[in-house]
Amino acid sequence: MTSQLIDGFGRVHRDLRISVTDRCNFRCTYCMPAEGMQWRAREDLLTFEEIQRLARIMVEHYGVDSIRLTGGEPTVRAKLPVLVEMLAELGVDLSMTTNGVSLPSTAAELKKAGLDRVNISLDSLRPERFHELTRRDDLHRVLEGIDAAIDAGFDPVKINVVVMKGINDDEVLDFVDFGRDKGVMVRFIEFMPLDADEIWNNDLVFPQAEIIERIKAAHPIDPVKRTSAPASRWSFADGGGEIGVVASVSDSFCETCDRVRLTADGQFRACLFATDEKDLRAMLRGGSSDDEIAEALGHTVAEKWEGHQINQVQFIRPRRSMSEIGG
Ligand code: SAM
Ligand code: SF4
Numbered sequence: 001m002t003s004q005l006i007d008g009f010g011r012v013h014r015d016l017r018i019s020v021t022d023r024c025n026f027r028c029t030y031c032m033p034a035e036g037m038q039w040r041a042r043e044d045l046l047t048f049e050e051i052q053r054l055a056r057i058m059v060e061h062y063g064v065d066s067i068r069l070t071g072g073e074p075t076v077r078a079k080l081p082v083l084v085e086m087l088a089e090l091g092v093d094l095s096m097t098t099n100g101v102s103l104p105s106t107a108a109e110l111k112k113a114g115l116d117r118v119n120i121s122l123d124s125l126r127p128e129r130f131h132e133l134t135r136r137d138d139l140h141r142v143l144e145g146i147d148a149a150i151d152a153g154f155d156p157v158k159i160n161v162v163v164m165k166g167i168n169d170d171e172v173l174d175f176v177d178f179g180r181d182k183g184v185m186v187r188f189i190e191f192m193p194l195d196a197d198e199i200w201n202n203d204l205v206f207p208q209a210e211i212i213e214r215i216k217a218a219h220p221i222d223p224v225k226r227t228s229a230p231a232s233r234w235s236f237a238d239g240g241g242e243i244g245v246v247a248s249v250s251d252s253f254c255e256t257c258d259r260v261r262l263t264a265d266g267q268f269r270a271c272l273f274a275t276d277e278k279d280l281r282a283m284l285r286g287g288s289s290d291d292e293i294a295e296a297l298g299h300t301v302a303e304k305w306e307g308h309q310i311n312q313v314q315f316i317r318p319r320r321s322m323s324e325i326g327g
Contacts, residue, residue, distance in 0.1 A: 005062040005297060007270070007304040011257060015066045015228075016058055018051060019264045019326025020083065024073040026099050027135040028123070030162055031322050033196045034135055046266045048079075050284050052086045054262060054293070059090045061294040064260075066093045069115075070326040072264065075102035081113040088114025097121065097160065097327065101138050103145030107152040118149050119158040119187070124168050125178060133168070146184065157184045158244075164191045165206040172206075172214050180240045187231050187244035193310060194272070196321035208232065208247035215243065228258040248272075254307030260297075261326055270301050272325060273308035275316050 005013040023039050024032060046054070058064040067087055074080060075098055088094055093116055100120035107118075122142055124130040130139040149157045161168075161175050172188065179186035188211050193200040212234065215221060220237035230253050231244030247253070261269040266281025278300045283293050318325065 003062055003298070005058070005064070005260065005301045007301050009255075009304075009306055011255075011304075013062075013258050013260045013270075013301055014064050015068070015259045016055065016064050017068045017070055017259060017261045017326050018055065019071050019262065019324075020051070020069055020074045020080065021045065021072040021077040022264045022324050023076050024071060024099070024323055025076055025101060025136070026073065026138075028099075028121075028162075029133055029135070029197070029199070030164065030191055030195045031327075037196070037323075040265050044265045044281075046262075046264065046281060046284075048083045048086055050266065050281070051083060051262070052090075053284065053290075054266075054280060055087055055092075056090060057290050057294050058260075058297065059092060061290075062297065064092065067095070068119075069094075069096040072323050072326075073099055073102075075106055080106070081109050084110055084113035084115050093117070095119065098145075099134070100142040100145035100149070101136075103148045104141060107145070107148040107154070111152040111154060115154070117156065117158075118154045119160050120146055120149060121160040121162075122146070123162050124171060125174050126171070129168060129171075146182065150182070150184070157182075159184050159186045160189055161186060162189045162191055163206040163211060164204050167204070169206040169210075172211055173218055176215055176219065176243060179243065180236070183241065185242055185244060187246055189246040190249045192248050192272075192322070193317055194322035194325070194327075196323070198317075202249075205249050207250035208245045209250065211245055226256070228256045230257075230259075248308075249310050252307055252310070260301060263320075263325060268297060268300055269325065270304040271308060272327075273310070273318050274305075275318055 027034050074096055095117035097119040123133050127139045131137050163169050175186045190205050221234040224233040224235050230246045233242050233244045235242045267277035268280045269277050
């Protein structure tokens with residue numbers, strides 16, 4: 001019988017994020033250090049069979065209906081299309097967040113394997129700034145990756161832009177034009193305190209209100225009714241598509257959150273900012289039954305806190321950075 005992953009505040013969780021690797025071919029300043037990341041050993045990562053088993057338990061026991069692959073950079077995990085095929089068998093909405101650099105050669109294969117949607121991260125349309133932000137000289141390849149995703153038939157293609165005050169906030173309108181020209185949905189993301197170098201401070205957050213003010217000065221937009229998705233959305237009055245803002249810091253959406261996370265090393269997290277994790281890898285490798293694992297999932301979500309409390313004195317930074325948790 002299908003139950004629900006429900007917490008003490010009545011929130012039902014149906015959206016699973018799976019980090020398939022902690023490795024990455026970029027080193028974005030707001031996420032990873034330039035050097036010195038210690039990758040986990042291969043045997044510490046869940047195998048495809050283990051990932052599929054956990055995903056199946058969540059689908060069968062709790063009605064999880066949406067799975068997003070993330071990382072690190074998911075496309076650096078060898079044979080990713082095989083995992084996509086295994087998860088597509090579960091009949092969920094299957095998506096991926098990627099830096100896009102590998103999409104020119106992988107988009108069509110991933111689509112064929114059963115991936116439904118992609119979000120591509122891109123924080124500057126200017127080659128020099130792109131290099132400063134990612135520490136890689138690959139803007140042209142990410143742009144080709146966006147085209148490859150559109151050509152492969154992913155719909156919608158979304159572009160994730162982390163906006164940082166004084167660093168790339170002057171590109172908000174460039175990204176709006178880029179999204180309208182290409183027919184992709186741009187989602188601006190507020191910088192969150194999950195960077196490995198701990199450079200985050202509130203002065204670097206370019207808040208949703210300022211993003212919207214800047215867009216409104218150039219294009220009439222109307223708010224779209226909110227769903228459980230993290231982005232607040234606005235549609236262009238002239239029918240030229242939509243933009244979204246993920247305002248985790250200035251307008252937290254904790255009260256509608258329906259998301260749970262599985263790290264590449266098999267730790268289950270009920271919140272991006274959780275300070276504790278349930279070790280599912282130990283259960284899988286220790287011979288636990290599906291029912292026992294389902295019970296552990298249910299308990300972890302039942303104990304979820306009300307919200308993350310960024311900007312309040314009681315906020316505790318998670319031990320892991322975004323690339324290790326899976327954004
Ligand atoms: N490597 C893939 C990518 O970059 O899309 C997937 C993993 S990445 C951790 C997932 C998302 O988290 C990306 O859109 C990235 O821009 C975002 N991200 C990383 N660090 C962040 C931070 N400190 N604040 C806000 N978003 C962040
Ligand atoms: Fe890698 Fe994505 Fe983090 Fe950039 S944001 S360093 S691409 S995991």
